[in-house]
Amino acid sequence: MSYRWLDEDSTISLDYKANQKTPFYEPIVNTFQDGGYNPNVSYHFNPDVSQYHYGVRHPMKPFRLMLTDHLVLAYKLYEKMDVYHSHRASREELLEFHSDDYIKFLESVTPDNVKKYSQYLKQFNIGDDCPVFEGMYDYSQIYAGASLDASRKLISGMSDIAINWSGGLHHAKKYEPSGFCYVNDIVLAILNMLTVHPRVLYIDIDLHHGDGVQEAFYLTDRVMTVSFHKYNGEFFPGTGNHDEVGLGKGKHFALNIPLQDGIDDESYIRLFKSVMEPVITNYKPTAIVQQCGADSLGYDRLGCFNLNIAAHGECVKFIKSFGLPMLVLGGGGYTPRNVSRLWCYETSIMTNVKLNSKLPETLPFRNFFQPDYSLHPNLGDRLDNKNSKRYLENLRNQLLEHLRFLRGAPSVAMNEIPPDIQNMSTDEEQAILDKLNKESEYDEYLESERQKMNDKDQARTNEQEE
Incomplete structure (x- = not known):
């Protein structure tokens, strides 16, 4: 069957009434031979999260989350998912990972009383990257609560894939914020999942190294962390070289893929698939957490890669194809119109539909996406690719050699499964x-x-x- 609305070169112009009746997506029919997988997907959001503001000149714009939700709604993807309004994480929930004095500081400091806490600002890494802004603690509670809610849907078996685009803030440490991240919702969600799952695989395709998550699980084999990111020793956060492999019981359970500027779609996808397939085969995770930071797209305000939306989504689609319980999170991304395009597209991948590449006419704030009003603008021609074929092949061989040390999945004694999955x-x-x-x-x-x-x-x- 031919779907004319999927053809951008169509010469037929539809009138207003016809446009109103045109479908926004085409279901993808999966068969057993194609490895078809039709998961039950849940979408976790809280509209309040987009109302917060880091500051006029700060690159982090929570407004991008409202654009994402508007796109998901305009494409009617809610018809393919269970949609949940998430709760705010409680203080007790945040203390499952973060220190009491740090959470007490987040609760107490505001722009109005910041001078009173001046002696603590350096201690808690408050500055240009992590400023004190109005509602900072509430904002942290909202995005962390959504990740915890999503993890509980996976634990209970009510969802096969759970999505929280407001989460994925992977730099936050136990005692301090870092890199625009105040609370590490990823660590909190993984700790929650470990009450039931013996092994959790964390995958990070943000431009920046997922240092906060790696650090939290650096000494354990129950979580394997894999991060694809830019690395030159100076680029924030300055960590993530391939020789960071874990310590003690966690040795060989951290895998880092350092990349240079300008990597393109084909190179990234080939490397990603060639690394992730043996990782999953060897580690045998019972659940996967994927951080989908959008700053690895081309033309990102802080970015230096050449990835298009479809290539980024192909990585998520590949991990989905393994059919494991999956928590999908947001992360970085500093060009809001492209962030929202990406996360809407990846929502369609999770829900097995193909979207019309022309954005719906009914989309609020549609002018943000001019001049092309397309879901797939060209983002892949900004920078030269400094990742030579030789460099990528040597890197791949190093990584595969590293995987030989895994020697299969580590065994885990699950003595007790806490009954309180609703917390x-x-x-x-x-x-x-x-x-x-x-x-x-x-x-x-x-x-x-x-x-x-x-x-x-x-x-x-x-x-x-x-």
């Missing part, structure tokens, strides 16, 4: 139990009343028969 407080649980008990008592009362009425009816029937 309710004792008072909340007791309130639910009390309600259920009252309902049960009321049901018993109604049943006894029905029995009394039946007994009376039976007595009258017996009298009539006599």
Whole structure:
């Protein structure tokens, strides 16, 4: 069947009424022979997260999340997913990874009282990258809560793939913020998943090294971290060379792929697939967390790669094809119109649909996407590719040699699976139990009343028969 709306070169111009009836996406029919996989997908969002502002000149723009949600809605992708309004992470949830004094600082400091905390600003790495802004703690709670909610859907089996584009803030450390990231929602979500999953694989395709996540799990074999990023020893955060492999029990369970400026679609995809297939085959994860930072796209405000949206999405599609429970998160990305395009496109990959490359006419803020109004602008011709074929082949061989040390999947003794996957407080649980008990008592009362009425009816029937 031919779908004319997928053909950008069509000479037929539809009128307004016809445009209103034109479908926004085409379902992709997967067959068993094609390795078809039709997962149950959940989408976790909180519209409040886009209302926060780091500062006028700061490159991080939470507004990009509103653009993403608008695109997802305009393409009607909500028809293919379970959509959840996420909760705000509690202080107790944040303390599962972060230190008490750091969380107390985040709770307390504001732009109005920042002078009062001047002695702590250096201690907690507050500066140009991580400024104090209005609602900073609330913002952190919102995006962390969405990642925790998404992880619980995976744990409970209610979702096969769970998406939170507001998450993926991979630089935050236990004691301090870093690289625009205040709370490390990825670490919190993985810790949650480890209560059920023996092995979790973390994959990072952000432009920057996922140092905060690597550091958190550097000493364990229960989480393997794999990061594709720019590295020259100076580019932020300055870590991520291929010789960072983990320590102690975690030795060989950190894998870093350092890349140079200008890598293109073909080179990136080939390297990604040739590394990730043996990683998954050897490590045998029971769940995957993928951070989909959009600053690895071409023409990103802080970026230096040449990736197009389809190539970035191909990496996510490849990991999806393994059919494992998957948490999909956002991350970096500093050209909002391209960030939202990418994450909408990758949402369509998760939900097995092919989107019309022309953005819907009903899209709010559509002018942000001019002049082409396309889901797939050309982003791949900005920089020369400094990653020679020889460099990439040598890097690939180093990485495959490194994987030989894994010697199969590490065994894990799962002594206890905590029953509280909803993370309710004792008072909340007791309130639910009390309600259920009252309902049960009321049901018993109604049943006894029905029995009394039946007994009376039976007595009258017996009298009539006599």
